Amino acid sequence: MKRTALLFACLFAFGAASAQDDTMTGGMMSGGMMTGGMMSGGSMMSGGASMDQSLEVTLSGDQQVPPVTTEGTGSATVSLAGDTMTVRGDLSGLSSPLTEVAGSSGHVHLAPAGENGDVVFPLNVSADEGGTSAIFSLSTTLTPEQMDAFNAGELYLNFHTETNQGGELRGQITPSL
Template structure:
């Protein structure tokens, strides 16, 4: 029984590592952005990490730190994985490599339902990739 539990725990760690490497968010709001998650996928050395938290009262907080990208804009968008959608929150640029969710940001009921379904994502846009260079889907 112990050996079976150890194998299950090892498998769980692998699943979490793969999820983080693939440009998705974990349940604690931690995200890893990559070009492979963009639609269409972008070949880039750029990457990003951060934490985006959506609370039960629909307030949104967090930030994203980027690497190897000159970001010109960053947003939280409404769309499921594999699709593009409209921005719902524009992140503010704190420094060359850091983007913050503006204080007081809050989702509508429709946007919150989309979040609960995994249909919100964050991405960072560059001059070379105006539609977005790196992206991560947000998961409740």
């Protein structure tokens, strides 16, 4: 939160210092620092645009729909730079080996928290010998519609195991607002 406030302060100061006319008219600052969007806590939301950000995502069985009882845990860092989303993370302690569903054992899905949704992207998953721990990654370009879903918190990570083929661990990607 402090980094976001500092970033906003620096961007605002830079914009005010570089503007030829520091008046605000119609939601636009002369000099072009802010244009027709609303900046709030690190996100620029207007027509799918978003400021670069890095989010920490916790994966758990409690987030599955319906919830799953598991000792498994996981975490991920989801970064957005322009329209490029990068995901890196790990998981461990799964109840059974990971299993492929729709071409991968892990995916990015489209749905708000509390709902299941369709696969949007497969994740690159590299499991240990027993298949109950893994690292995963993804780097992909988001369409404007996917960017809107990202900004709305409607993307989530999901991992499938032999015991829980619908998903054992889930983590909602919730941007800073």
